[in-house]
């Protein structure tokens with residue numbers, strides 16, 4: 001089934017109240033959560049739109065039914081390319097983060113890792129997970145990835161922490177399930193998700209076995225409390241602060257206070273050796289998702305900069321043209337890294353097709369490094385008006401209206417009303433609470449920058465490059481080129497036929 005956004009809302013609004021915002025306990029219909037819900041609505045609308053059938057939808061590898069692509073396990077490079085394109089399309093519609101990729105990346109990690117655990121340990125997590133996922137897909141549910149634990153002292157492992165709840169862990173095993181405690185933080189869209197997918201956030205040791213736990217749980221389950229921070233603009237400005245008056249985001253601290261999870265929804269319990277693998281599978285899949293969303297963010301910034309340049313009547317200046325080209329580089333190189341990650345991906349033992357980690361990580365690292373620069377370009381071209389623009393009410397007030405209508409015109413071909421819309425948009429994109437959210441999400445989302453470095457240092461063969469240098473320097477007379485031979489693109493079935501010709 002493909003749900004309508006109304007069906008999505010109905011389910012959410014009937015959930016138990018367990019969200020706290022600013023000291024109040026609120027329902028999921030709280031007005032401060034609406035900008036986030038509006039973003040999720042787009043994911044349901046796209047799947048219902050016949051124009052985007054096959055992009056926003058996919059044939060389930062489990063049931064064969066048409067499902068929302070966010071809930072689909074990629075089976076081939078084409079699926080990864082479609083996911084990337086869908087994320088960019090959706091990100092452009094909402095001015096940035098579409099929020100639904102986290103759940104998508106979590107199900108990939110779970111499908112792959114449960115199979116690997118079962119193959120090694122003789123457990124039954126994979127069948128359990130696939131059964132659960134089948135129901136999740138058929139009901140068209142939306143899930144988070146609740147990975148980041150509050151972590152306490154960053155240099156101590158979970159079992160060494162003074163507060164054992166610094167990482168989510170198992171406190172009791174029963175015949176019918178487990179009881180878990182602990183806290184996760186910075187979890188995007190948790191306050192308006194149907195389900196929380198919980199996975200470990202780091203490599204674990206044997207002493208950390210109780211912290212090696214993964215499960216799915218309804219977000220209003222007994223014992224779950226969410227302390228939620230919506231990114232919220234000044235109330236009075238809502239109507240003028242497009243696009244972020246309509247679209248926004250919320251992140252939550254999630255408290256698990258002795259929550260019972262039946263075995264049917266437990267996907268790892270004690271297999272500490274797989275902590276790192278599960279954590280990395282989510283992170284690498286998420287880094288590939290960035291190669292769709294970050295180009296979408298660059299598209300919005302590029303458009304805002306071009307519009308600001310026009311409003312300032314400096315669009316033809318060479319330094320502006322040069323600056324705009326930086327967006328083309330940032331967006332399309334990130335997108336190209338995602339395409340390469342898809343084409344050089346690999347089929348895992350679970351049947352899920354997984355992006356190439358090297359390309360996913362270099363793309364993500366580049367976008368994280370360039371994000372402040374991209375916002376800086378907008379600031380340079382727009383000038384300081386985005387933080388000094390008078391409030392909208394002053395543009396309407398009789399005593400100031402006429403002055404401000406003159407004030408706002410910088411290019412005589414743009415009328416005052418449109419000029420105000422342009423500068424409100426530039427303020428919203430370049431100098432609002434959402435700006436700060438995008439900057440910091442751009443750096444830390446999917447893991448801090450050092451995590452990409454660590455992933456590259458695990459997967460990238462520096463010694464092979466050294467052997468090449470030794471050969472070119474004349475130290476060695478032969479060089480083994482097998483690295484280049486193993487770099488074989490994986491094409492989808494149709495493309496494979498074309499390639500043979």
Ligand SMILES: Cc1cc2nc3c(=O)[nH]c(=O)nc-3n(C[C@H](O)[C@H](O)[C@H](O)COP(=O)(O)OP(=O)(O)OC[C@H]3O[C@@H](n4cnc5c(N)ncnc54)[C@H](O)[C@@H]3O)c2cc1C
Pocket residue numbers: 102144145146147148151154155185186187188189251437440441444445446447448450451
């Ligand atoms: C806007 C936003 C949305 C997010 N959404 C989600 C989400 O939906 N789901 C989710 O699970 N997470 C989410 N996150 C969390 C994100 O994955 C983390 O912010 C990221 O992994 C970094 O963790 P941290 O914030 O705890 O920073 P820290 O881990 O505290 O990192 C701070 C610094 O300390 C360093 N450091 C930390 N530990 C060590 C160590 N042991 N040794 C050496 N150096 C160390 C880091 O390298 C970094 O430089 C989100 C984050 C943001 C900002």
